[in-house]
Amino acid sequence: xxxxxxxxxxxxxxxxxxxxLNCSYTVSGLRGxxxxxxxPGKGPEFLFTLYSAGEEKEKExxxxxxxxxxxxxxxxxxxxxxxxxxxxxxxGGSYIxxxxxxxxxxxHP
Amino acid sequence: xxxxxxxxxxxxxxxxxxKSIKCEQNLGHDTMYWYKQDSKKFLKIxxxxxxxxxxxxxxxxxxxxxxxxxxxxxxxxxxxxxxxDSAVYFCASSQxxxxxxxxxxxGPGTRLxxx
Numbered sequence: 001x002x003x004x005x006x007x008x009x010x011x012x013x014x015x016x017x018x019x020x021l022n023c024s025y026t027v028s029g030l031r032g033x034x035x036x037x038x039x040p041g042k043g044p045e046f047l048f049t050l051y052s053a054g055e056e057k058e059k060e061x062x063x064x065x066x067x068x069x070x071x072x073x074x075x076x077x078x079x080x081x082x083x084x085x086x087x088x089x090x091x092g093g094s095y096i097x098x099x100x101x102x103x104x105x106x107x108h109p
Numbered sequence: 110x111x112x113x114x115x116x117x118x119x120x121x122x123x124x125x126x127x128k129s130i131k132c133e134q135n136l137g138h139d140t141m142y143w144y145k146q147d148s149k150k151f152l153k154i155x156x157x158x159x160x161x162x163x164x165x166x167x168x169x170x171x172x173x174x175x176x177x178x179x180x181x182x183x184x185x186x187x188x189x190x191x192x193x194d195s196a197v198y199f200c201a202s203s204q205x206x207x208x209x210x211x212x213x214x215x216g217p218g219t220r221l222x223x224x
Contacts, residue, residue, distance in 0.1 A: 043215035095207070095211040097211070098154075
């Protein structure tokens with residue numbers, strides 16, 4: 001059974017304080033590792049898809065990396081508007097993603 | 110332009126009633142999904158349709174019945190609503206289920222409250 005575990009559950013940062021969110025996955029034959037951002041009362045917003053170990057993608061202050069067992073979402077010099085829940089998902093042979101429980105990020109000004 | 114839309118956004122109803130949630134995507138995608146998000150924000154897949162054909166039907170009570178009239182629409186009908194059905198329901202779509210095509214795009218969600 002595919003499993004995705006995210007840590008920490010919650011993270012509080014000061015504005016400008018860089019950090020990383022972790023996503024550990026167990027799937028048979030990775031077909032995609034996905035990162036989403038979810039704001040309160042809204043649907044998940046797509047950020048990145050990674051397909052193979054060593055792959056990296058960047059968007060503004062966010063950078064996603066992938067190894068054979070985990071993915072990291074690095075947040076550089078975060079701003080209060082980066083506050084959200086970040087969801088990770090991984091898909092295996094069925095191509096249907098399994099989601100983790102998310103990391104709730106709060107960035108204080 | 111809204112890519113994936115759902116109606117209604119909020120749904121408040123009594124136990125035992127029957128209700129429907131509608132979903133439409135204008136992305137030209139072949140695959141659509143329904144997810145349930147519980148109070149702890151966990152997203153759990155319920156159904157997936159590919160080219161109007163049901164391909165995933167997770168352990169969901171048969172009171173839930175999806176219907177896909179065409180590739181752009183996937184509706185969810187719920188019979189005999191129960192208190193435990195209260196949650197946020199998300200519709201999503203992806204290009205297809207193949208390599209490189211399974212990135213999902215989500216709708217805004219429907220918050221269902223059963224009293």
